[in-house]
Amino acid sequence: MIKQVDPNAKVVGPSVCGIQLPWYAAFYKAGGGKVVDILSIHDYEGNETISPDHWRWKFAQLRAIMSQYGDGDKEIYQTERAITGVRTHDFIGIQQAIRVTLHNDLLQTLGVPSEHDSHYYLNESGYNGVPAYAWTRSSSPFPTPLAMRTREALIKGKKYTGTDDFGPSGNLITWRCALRAAMALSSSCATRHLRHTS
Secondary structure (H helix, E strand, O other): OOOOOOOOOEEEEEEEEEEHHHHHHHHHHHHHHHHOOOEEEEEEOEEEEEOOOHHHHHHHHHHHHHHHOOOOOOOOEEEEEOOEEEEEEEHHHHHHHHHHHHHHHHHHHHOOHHHHHHEOOOOOOOOOHHHHHHHHOOOOOOOOHHHHHHHHHHHHOEEEEEEEOOOOOOOEEEEEEOOOOEEEEOOOOOOEEEEOOO
């Protein structure tokens, strides 16, 4: 029906909570891949993991399912992820900023650019049990929007081009456009930004 109204519309779906591989396999087996132009995910796993090894494996498995049905190159949008900064019942804003930035970087290495990666609960709405707000009326701004705006300013107009894996100590992630490159030295503890002109 959507394509009848607007043949150029892009249909995004199915947005399951968590990348549940058996569910996506059943979705494709039932022909679901034919009705969406862009596959959407909510990459929750029951905890706050941002483990590159886990997510590389999970995305490879998802892409294998998609490839089985001719959708190996279909775009993936991450349309909901809430990342809290709560530790020992206290909100630690810088912890949230680091984790959201690391998550965004990781998804870019997996083919999901930042403009297709949505942090849920941007402001104070939603579930009280998931205090993942990046912005509130009384305590704004938290560090997360500032970190993400800085990151976006560094990589705007650039495309992810590769990662140098330094093992447990971190990675060097690179974005490039015609005249400039932006790099981020990323580790499990923090992310430092470097910028240079080529």
